[in-house]
Amino acid sequence: MNKKTFHATRFFVFLTVFLVLNLFVSCRASNKIKSISETQLFTLNYGNFEEQLNLFNINNPGSIRTYMAMRDGFFYVVNGESNKVVSFNSYGDLLSLYYNEDAYSTVNAGLAEKSSNGIWKPVSYPFTFNGKIAIDSRKYMYVVGTVPKERNEQDENQKLLYSQVVLRVTSDGSSIDYIGQEGPGGTPFPFIKEIYTTENDELVVVCTTNDGLTAYWFGTNGFLRYKIPVNVKDAPQVTSEALSSYSAGDLFVTVENIIPDCYSLRLYVKIDYYLSHIDEESKVQSGIDYVESYIFPLNIDTGMYGEPLNLPPFEESVTSDFSKLTYKLPYDFLGVTKHGWLFFLITTPTGFNVEMIQPGTQLVQKRHLDVNHSETLYYSLNLSHEGIISALLAEKDGARMVWWRTDTLVDSVLH
Numbered sequence: 001m002n003k004k005t006f007h008a009t010r011f012f013v014f015l016t017v018f019l020v021l022n023l024f025v026s027c028r029a030s031n032k033i034k035s036i037s038e039t040q041l042f043t044l045n046y047g048n049f050e051e052q053l054n055l056f057n058i059n060n061p062g063s064i065r066t067y068m069a070m071r072d073g074f075f076y077v078v079n080g081e082s083n084k085v086v087s088f089n090s091y092g093d094l095l096s097l098y099y100n101e102d103a104y105s106t107v108n109a110g111l112a113e114k115s116s117n118g119i120w121k122p123v124s125y126p127f128t129f130n131g132k133i134a135i136d137s138r139k140y141m142y143v144v145g146t147v148p149k150e151r152n153e154q155d156e157n158q159k160l161l162y163s164q165v166v167l168r169v170t171s172d173g174s175s176i177d178y179i180g181q182e183g184p185g186g187t188p189f190p191f192i193k194e195i196y197t198t199e200n201d202e203l204v205v206v207c208t209t210n211d212g213l214t215a216y217w218f219g220t221n222g223f224l225r226y227k228i229p230v231n232v233k234d235a236p237q238v239t240s241e242a243l244s245s246y247s248a249g250d251l252f253v254t255v256e257n258i259i260p261d262c263y264s265l266r267l268y269v270k271i272d273y274y275l276s277h278i279d280e281e282s283k284v285q286s287g288i289d290y291v292e293s294y295i296f297p298l299n300i301d302t303g304m305y306g307e308p309l310n311l312p313p314f315e316e317s318v319t320s321d322f323s324k325l326t327y328k329l330p331y332d333f334l335g336v337t338k339h340g341w342l343f344f345l346i347t348t349p350t351g352f353n354v355e356m357i358q359p360g361t362q363l364v365q366k367r368h369l370d371v372n373h374s375e376t377l378y379y380s381l382n383l384s385h386e387g388i389i390s391a392l393l394a395e396k397d398g399a400r401m402v403w404w405r406t407d408t409l410v411d412s413v414l415h
Helices: 003-030 101-107 407-414
Strands: 034-036 040-043 068-070 074-079 084-090 094-100 122-124 128-135 141-146 166-170 178-179 190-199 202-210 214-217 224-231 249-262 266-278 283-300 307-313 312-322 325-331 332-336 342-348 351-357 365-369 378-383 390-396 398-405
Touching: 003 378, 068 128, 068 390, 074 094, 074 141, 084 128, 084 141, 084 398, 094 101, 101 122, 101 224, 128 190, 141 190, 166 190, 166 202, 190 249, 214 249, 224 249, 224 365, 249 283, 249 332, 266 332, 332 378
Parallel strands: 034 365, 068 378, 094 122
Antiparallel strands: 040 398, 068 074, 074 084, 084 094, 128 141, 141 166, 166 178, 190 202, 202 214, 214 224, 249 266, 266 283, 283 307, 312 325, 332 342, 342 351, 351 365, 378 390, 390 398
16 A cells, blocks of 8 residues: 555545544434523513502412413413503503402502503403413403302312303403303303413313313303313323333322314313332332323314323433432423424423424424523413413513514424
């Protein structure tokens, strides 16, 4: 081999090794979950004025009762502490304010007339605004409220308290009524976990019961179309390697969430499976361990479950004393987009991990949302039908309205 050939061969070997190492590093880097940048839209100060939020009222201790929703670039906030509902555009301009007429008249009579913009709209129903909010394409607003104690009801077994309704407000505020179990003016619901609107402008109310969850599906006129209970004892069964080695008595089943499809009469039911944890030394049960989760599509017309989707768990590793332990944790079911993507979310030390799955395909997207939990006192998250994740982040000096354009990920896959 002459000297020229030797150098050429050596260069070829070096180039090959370089390309292989570069490919290896690229593959390793691609496994890292990328972050999506946050876009801050506007801020809200704390206080009792119309454009402010009252989140930390020491006169009313307990959990915070403020939630937000976003639709078509407009933001709607239920501020339960002030018993009002406010809407803003993406620049933070106040568009409307709905308030409990009785509550404000007893505190400051004539307060509504002080508004120079004519945006104040009284609500004559004596409900307390303390729950979730949803908006349909007509800009109808649905707000969870609690009826006065004297109007509470109980079920026949005296095990469930019916105390919540859904306030319905038209886009211009000209008509305000409320929806109960049967429809307008109906019996109050048990505790409402979440409310949703479909692309067909139908309302779905998901309630917590002693046996699981129940979904109430209402037509555009507000009257009940379907009542779908999903009880733990009647939950669909799956056969998997993780579950097959355990008997039914060893497993704990929870119906974590129910979310409607945007277009069709279909519900997505998320079920989590847990296993009794036995302490090795004492041989007694000391807790439960998470096993796995499944998403079951439920056809409302037929009452049949479709092929389940296995949801991979979030794995967190903890290193201590030269040992490494890996824990499996379930994702929360955040929502469904109009393109059929299922969004799941879990809190991490540095923010939130989001997993997006399209059933029936192999398409999975994973992203991280950076949030400083040490500076965030409270937050409310919302997923739009387009796939945008919005959040109200309450911090020490004020609340920030932000969003993450996760919809661009869906669009890039579709196109």
